[in-house]
Amino acid sequence: MEKLFSATANPAPPRHGTVSVRLGGTPILDLALLVLGLALVAGIASLSSQMAVSFHPEASTLSGIDLNPIHLPAYAARSSLRMFIGLGISLGICLVVGTLAARNAIAERVILPLVDILQSVPVLGFLAITVAFFINLFRGSLLGLEAASIFAIVTGQLWNLIFSYYQSLRTVPSDLSEAATLYRFSGWQRFTQLDLPAGSINLVWNGMMSFAGGWFFATQSEAISVNNADYTLPGLGSYVAAAIAAQRLDCILWALITMVLVVVISDQLFWRPLVAWSERFRLDSGAAGEPARSWFLDLLNRSGGLRWLKAAGAITLQPLTRTLRRLTQAPEQPSNTRESGAVPAWLDPLLLLLAGAAVVWGLDVILHEVGPAETLEVLGFGLLTLGRVLAVVALSSLVFLPLAVMIGLRPRLSTLLQPLILMLASIPANLLFPFFTLLFLFSGLPMWIGSVILMALGSQWYVLFNTTAGASAIPNDLREMEQVFGLRGKQRWSRYLLPAVFSSWVTGAITASGAAWNASIVAEVVTWGSTTLQTTGLGAYIAEATRSGDGPRILLGLMVMSLFVVGFNRLLWRPLYRIAERRFAL
Missing domain, CATH: 1.10.3720.10 (MetI-like)
Structure with missing residues (x-):
């Protein structure tokens, strides 16, 4: 068995450690690529030298x-x-x-x-x-x-x-x-x-x-x-x-x-x-589809x-x-x-012991410097931000799941839309915040809704990119089988498309939720000139503690955020991962 994957783009390499070379490029093309390569190397060398001044x-x-x-x-x-x-x-x-x-x-x-x-x-x-x-x-x-x-x-x-x-x-x-x-x-x-x-x-x-x-x-x-x-x-x-x-x-x-x-x-x-x-490296043995x-x-x-x-x-x-x-x-x-x-049987107790020691140390600092009443209040802030994170994941999935499947199954469409999507995703979300802040000010949109929009600006793309990758990796023989059975409408989504991209969507949802937690710190408090828009939440709490340099409150905010992330991983994301592995692996 020389290969486990189809490699239709190039023939299989020769065996017994030999290497064959077939020269066929035009001299002009080779010269142009040589100049481009040398210019790239020279540019990297010049820029690297400027990093060590x-x-x-x-x-x-x-x-x-x-x-x-x-x-x-x-x-x-x-x-x-x-x-x-x-x-x-x-x-x-x-x-x-x-x-x-x-x-x-x-x-x-x-x-x-x-x-x-x-x-x-x-x-x-x-x-x-x-x-x-x-x-x-x-x-x-x-x-x-x-x-x-x-x-x-x-x-x-x-x-x-x-x-x-x-x-x-x-x-x-x-x-x-x-x-x-x-x-x-x-x-x-x-x-x-x-x-x-x-x-x-x-x-x-x-x-x-x-x-x-x-x-x-x-x-x-x-x-x-x-x-x-x-x-x-x-x-x-x-x-x-x-x-x-x-x-x-x-x-x-x-x-x-x-x-x-x-x-x-x-x-x-x-x-x-x-x-x-x-x-x-597509995982299939069917007829080649329209390649990118x-x-x-x-x-x-x-x-x-x-x-x-x-x-x-x-x-x-x-x-x-x-x-x-x-x-x-x-x-x-x-x-x-x-x-x-x-x-081994001792791993979980050891991890629990280490985590417990870190939690005890953190709680000791927090209770002495912050107090139990404020700690409970911050837990409530965490629930509010959790609701916004779930809203971001849900809205991103509703909007981008159908679009991602459409793009992933059509290489020509991917070729057309990928530069536009990549360009939009590459624009740093924080550069767009002032425009949305002005929109919130003029429209009177409540900040508890506006913060969800701001959190989604930087995290929604993970759902789109992951699901697109999953759709593009659907084996051709599975696509041909879907056409043979003539699946349409709701049946096509429930029996073919959703199971095929489920594991990729889970990955995108996990990463999007993590990005949304990260973004909450800058999305729950925004400013325009001397005007500040703020909503109650864990992100706003951490942002305020960071600005004031309040170490114990920063620690409290990070511990609460970690508690929600790890807890939600165990209660939701890990079970979804197991479902993806057991039921929907291609």
Whole structure:
């Protein structure tokens, strides 16, 4: 068994470790791609060198940002480099952590609740700690602020990728998993020939969503206030912050246009080729449907020079892959990986003991500094915000579930709409808040409703992207079977479409709820000039405690938020995950 997945885009590689090279690209094409590649490498090298220049805190302010639009391409390049570095780090951690959670029951019992908590913790609330840490770590160098910004981007992207990859591995068809065990795949072979291909479609789609969501953290982390000191990094976020401070709407408009161009370029040259490439790993054996296409990927495939580089890379890496296969060789007696990782009896008591010790310490601080009456009041705030989170997930599902299925089943429609959707999702939600705040002021819309709209601005896209990935991954033989049986209307949704995308929707709903909890801190309190609109909730409580630097109340708010997230995970999301695995795995 050489392959577990269909790869219709390219023929299977030759056996016995040989590599064949067929050169056929035109010289002009190869030369153009060579120039583009060299320019990219030179640009990355130049931008990277600017990340390590000397750092003077007193000079790192918004006044150092030039609002002349001619500087926007350079600022966009700096922000884009941080975004791609953050994406690479997030992807590496995701592959390791997601594989551990899916293949080892002990790791799963620890990782999933931890990820649930971490994705609910407000990333921007920890910037004060991370900025101080990285500045001291890279004393006298701008790398400290760069690392703090990239850390914020990573923590904003990572959790969605982990959940997506974990869900993909847990829903791999059992016959493929059994075949890998039967053929005694090494750990490396299982990862490269089963796990990674199985998760490629979801990883690509969620990578796009995570990348889009990362712009929110990039724009915030490039202009940071810590201990009454302002720290600024050159980038689109700091440019917009300087434009807002100067009340330059024209500069904000130029920045938004630049961001749209960055999104379109990254979509056409990076994400769209990845979407088309991931089609080869579709989990089916039926006739090929209408595949996603990429003009840039077609150019790359026609380049003889790139085929030569790919072959040279394969030859160079052969010793490493052989070593990895030997180090991860499967045992003589095949065993089920989930059973071999059975949870020991002492794990749950140990986790409960550690969690209990942390809770006791936190409660001791809270009860002495805050008091039981206010603690009960904050629990009530948590219930109010929980209601808004559920409203966001429900409304996002009602609006985007049908749209996601329609897009996922039609590659041509995906090609047309993906750039628009990615562009809308990439616009940082906090840049749109002033417009909605004005709308609320003029319309008189209650803030308890308006906060739901603001929370949905940044979290609704997770439902759309995850469900679209699930719909696009429906096997062709299942699609053909649906046509044979002639399912229509309600029956088509209940017996075919909803079961087919259920596991992907669960992943999107979990991530959307986590993003909504995160967004509540900036969505339940908004300002326009001297006017402040606020609604009662846990997010508003944490925001006020953060502004005043009240450590015990920040701790109380985070503990209550973590309590709701973990509790809801156990009561709702985990049961839905089990249903997806047992009843709706393709």
